[in-house]
Amino acid sequence: MSNFFFETTGGRVILTFAEALALLVPLLIMVAYLTYAERKVLAAIQLRRGPNVVGPFGLLQPFADAIKMLMKETVIPSGSNRLLFLLAPMLTFGLAMVAWAVIPVNEGWAIADINVGILYLFAISSLGVYGVIIAGWASNSKYAFLGALRSAAQMVSYEVSMGFVIVSVLLCVGSLNLTDIVLAQQTIWFCIPLFPMFIVFFISTLAETNRSPFDLPEGESEIVAGFFVEYSSLSFGLFFLGEYANMILMSGLTTILFLGGWLAPFGVVPFTWIPGPIWFILKVCLCLFVFIWVRGTFPRYRYDQLMRLGWKVFLPLSLAWLVITAGALMLFGWLPHAPA
Amino acid sequence: MIATIAFYVFAVVLLVAAAMVVSSRNPVHSVLFLILAFFNAAGLFLIAGAEFLAMILMIVYVGAVAVLFLFVVMMLDVNFAELRSGFQRYLPIGATIGAVLFIELVLVVGGWSIGPLSEGARFAPTPANVHNTAALGRLIYTDYVFLFQAAGLVLLVAMIGAIVLTLRERKSSRHQIIRLQNSRTVAETLEMVPVSLGANINTLGIYRPKVTEPEEVLADESDSEALLGHHGGGSGGAGAHHAPEVR
Numbered sequence: 139m140s141n142f143f144f145e146t147t148g149g150r151v152i153l154t155f156a157e158a159l160a161l162l163v164p165l166l167i168m169v170a171y172l173t174y175a176e177r178k179v180l181a182a183i184q185l186r187r188g189p190n191v192v193g194p195f196g197l198l199q200p201f202a203d204a205i206k207m208l209m210k211e212t213v214i215p216s217g218s219n220r221l222l223f224l225l226a227p228m229l230t231f232g233l234a235m236v237a238w239a240v241i242p243v244n245e246g247w248a249i250a251d252i253n254v255g256i257l258y259l260f261a262i263s264s265l266g267v268y269g270v271i272i273a274g275w276a277s278n279s280k281y282a283f284l285g286a287l288r289s290a291a292q293m294v295s296y297e298v299s300m301g302f303v304i305v306s307v308l309l310c311v312g313s314l315n316l317t318d319i320v321l322a323q324q325t326i327w328f329c330i331p332l333f334p335m336f337i338v339f340f341i342s343t344l345a346e347t348n349r350s351p352f353d354l355p356e357g358e359s360e361i362v363a364g365f366f367v368e369y370s371s372l373s374f375g376l377f378f379l380g381e382y383a384n385m386i387l388m389s390g391l392t393t394i395l396f397l398g399g400w401l402a403p404f405g406v407v408p409f410t411w412i413p414g415p416i417w418f419i420l421k422v423c424l425c426l427f428v429f430i431w432v433r434g435t436f437p438r439y440r441y442d443q444l445m446r447l448g449w450k451v452f453l454p455l456s457l458a459w460l461v462i463t464a465g466a467l468m469l470f471g472w473l474p475h476a477p478a
Numbered sequence: 479m480i481a482t483i484a485f486y487v488f489a490v491v492l493l494v495a496a497a498m499v500v501s502s503r504n505p506v507h508s509v510l511f512l513i514l515a516f517f518n519a520a521g522l523f524l525i526a527g528a529e530f531l532a533m534i535l536m537i538v539y540v541g542a543v544a545v546l547f548l549f550v551v552m553m554l555d556v557n558f559a560e561l562r563s564g565f566q567r568y569l570p571i572g573a574t575i576g577a578v579l580f581i582e583l584v585l586v587v588g589g590w591s592i593g594p595l596s597e598g599a600r601f602a603p604t605p606a607n608v609h610n611t612a613a614l615g616r617l618i619y620t621d622y623v624f625l626f627q628a629a630g631l632v633l634l635v636a637m638i639g640a641i642v643l644t645l646r647e648r649k650s651s652r653h654q655i656i657r658l659q660n661s662r663t664v665a666e667t668l669e670m671v672p673v674s675l676g677a678n679i680n681t682l683g684i685y686r687p688k689v690t691e692p693e694e695v696l697a698d699e700s701d702s703e704a705l706l707g708h709h710g711g712g713s714g715g716a717g718a719h720h721a722p723e724v725r
Contacts, residue, residue, distance in 0.1 A: 147480065222510075253609050257533035264541025268513070271545070275506060275552055287549070294545055301537075314530075314611055442654075 157249045161238055169382045170200035176430045183434035207378075210371040215277060218368065222276035227369065227376035230269030234383035237262040241390050242317045244400045244414040255316040256304060259391060260297075263346060266384065267293045270348075270355065270365050273377070277368040285364025288441065289348060289355035295448040296345040302456035303339040306332060306463045307395050312474030320399030322474065327403075329396040335459055336396045338452050340428070343388040345448065347381065349429060351436040352444055389425035390418075397421045485525050492518035505551045509544060516540045530611040 174189065174196070181188030189196035214220055240255040242248040252258060267290050274286020308314065310332070311322040329336040345352040356364030366377045393399055398421075400414030409417075439447070467473045495515040499508050516539045523532035608616075618626050 252529065254529045254533050254611060257530070257537065261533050261536035261541060264537055267541075267545055268548075271548055271552075272510070283552075287553075290545055290549055294542060297541065 154249065158239070161243075161249060162235060165235070165238060165383065165386065166379070168386060169379055170204065172382050172386065172426060173203070173378075174200050175426070176433075179427065179430045180434050183431070204375070207375040208372060212371040212373055213368075215279065215368045217278040219276040219278070222272050223368075224373065226269050226273035226276060227366075227373045227380070229272065230266065230380035231376040231383070233262055233265050233269065234380040234387060237387050238390075240316060241387070241394070242320065242399065243418050245317060245321075247415070248316065251315070251317055254314045256308065256314050256319065256395075259316075259387075260301065260304065263384075263387075264293075264297055266346075266380075269377075269380065273369070274365040277365075279368050281361040281363070281367050282365050284361050285355045285367070288361075289365060292345055292348070292352065292354065292444060292448075295445060296342045296452070299338060299448065299452035299456045300342045300346065302453070302460050303335045303342070304395065306335055306456070306460045309460070309463050309467060310472075310474065316394055316399075320394055320401060323398040323401060324405065327396065327398040327401075332396065332459070332463070335456065336392075338456055338459075339396065340392060340425075341447075342452065343392060344429070344432065345444070347384045347388055349381075349385065350433040351439050353438060354441055354444060385426060385429055386422060389422045389429070392425050393418060393421040397425075481525055485522070488518045488521040488525070492522065506548070509548045509551050512547070513540055513544045516544065528610055530614055 177199070178188040178196075189199040192198045192202045214223060237259055239249045240252055240258050242251065248255070270289040270293075271286045274282045274284075274289070277283070307319065307328055310328060311319045313319065313322075344350075348355050354364075356366070361367075366374060369377060400418040402409035402412065402414075402417055492515055495511045495518065498511040499515065502508050502511060516535060520532040520535045520540075523529070523535060
């Protein structure tokens with residue numbers, strides 16, 4: 139009877155809403171605790187304690203921060219474009235949430251298991267730059283504008299090599315569906331045969347999410363805080379949540395493309411006892427830890443070095459590896475058959 | 479039912495956004511409306527079942543081309559009054575071109591919908607049992623591969639042409655040669671200075687930069703620095719071809 143209800147249009151709408159809620163609530167909690175984890179890990183790297191006052195081990199710190207952010211006043215600078223100024227953080231946050239619709243946490247656990255899932259993710263992540271540009275332009279501030287321009291150039295540059303990396307993975311899979319990509323890794327995870335691409339992809343995701351050492355759009359020593367200087371209160375909070383949700387998204391994408399998604403390592407008994415979603419989350423957490431570790435370790439790049447790395451190192455490397463991958467697949471007859 | 483509602487929503491927003499592109503006063507708003515129009519066009523593609531085209535439209539036009547548009551429009555100091563001044567003078571030409579384009583569009587759509595030859599193609603745009611990514615791939619990379627390669631070649635020539643036209647080597651500005659910087663050793667740049675006993679310096683010896691480069695480089699550098707107004711080189715060890723500092 140309940141099955142019959144979920145076949146109707148209204149039932150499907152309700153079901154989709156419930157699925158979205160079941161994904162987004164844990165995601166937002168994860169975002170909150172990612173900020174906590176970042177502060178704790180950075181503190182450990184710098185031989186400090188980190189947040190330890192609010193709640194046991196400082197575990198309630200993210201909620202204290204959230205309440206503080208909610209209570210503050212939203213300041214809209216004079217001379218700013220009011221509508222676009224408020225639109226930009228919503229866009230950033232919304233895009234970071236929307237992309238999760240296609241991420242398969244387990245086999246068949248994606249809200250929308252679409253044929254072109256990887257292209258959808260790529261499209262959504264390339265839209266992320268608009269939140270930054272619009273914020274920078276609408277703030278009517280030179281620092282915000284400089285940050286926005288930097289960010290736009292940076293994100294467009296690194297998208298190119300990311301695209302090539304994705305294409306070389308897709309060559310090995312023969313499908314654009316994210317579930318198929320994970321299932322193609324049952325024999326071996328792609329991070330082993332495509333190891334250089336794995337590294338290029340990971341570094342590109344750092345640049346794509348504007349994380350250090352590529353956080354020039356918000357380089358506080360030169361342009362104060364970059365594109366969100368003028369934002370306060372919840373509008374700032376949305377940028378903040380969007381950035382961390384994007385980090386988790388990019389880690390999820392890395393997991394799906396290279397670390398075998400929800401598959402257990404080696405596919406042997408003690409590992410396969412643990413259910414798939416747990417593996418997925420563990421792998422995402424590993425990637426996130428590396429994100430934070432990199433932040434604690436490397437100094438910020440200079441802008442020309444950043445551009446050089448993107449265009450003169452990563453682009454030729456990923457292009458060459460794409461040709462090598464295609465050649466090897468052709469030579470050894472490993473080309474996957476496209477699912478009809 | 480939902481698809482029909484979505485179609486009308488996308489279509490109406492697309493038309494309104496397209497109208498706003500040409501009628502809004504602020505060019506940045508125009509570009510943002512253009513992006514909205516692209517977005518809705520992608521939605522229409524999705525409803526028509528062409529999900530690959532929809533995503534490619536988003537990635538290429540919204541994600542890359544429109545970003546560059548926005549970039550240029552924001553950076554340029556556009557004088558809006560001047561842009562609007564020639565409106566009446568150019569109206570006849572613009573209207574003529576618009577009318578020609580419209581008539582062409584009508585002819586194409588008319589030929590597509592009533593032409594006897596197109597009837598077969600209209601009802602089987604994609605082969606059965608193949609989703610449209612694979613169908614497009616077959617068309618482009620199997621059936622029309624030479625045309626596709628020719629198009630790629632034309633684009634390559636255009637790209638090289640654009641680079642050749644815009645690339646200029648500036649002799650006066652400094653740039654990093656990373657190879658040289660990385661191959662620098664301590665022995666090349668620092669030397670031991672013998673210090674006599676009791677000369678107020680630690681008798682173990684000190685390292686100081688070697689002074690080997692000729693004077694004129696120093697003069698040249700200070701000139702270019704004055705011209706540029708800022709220090710072009712990097713921090714710390716970035717001085718492969720900086721003259722060593724004299725202390």
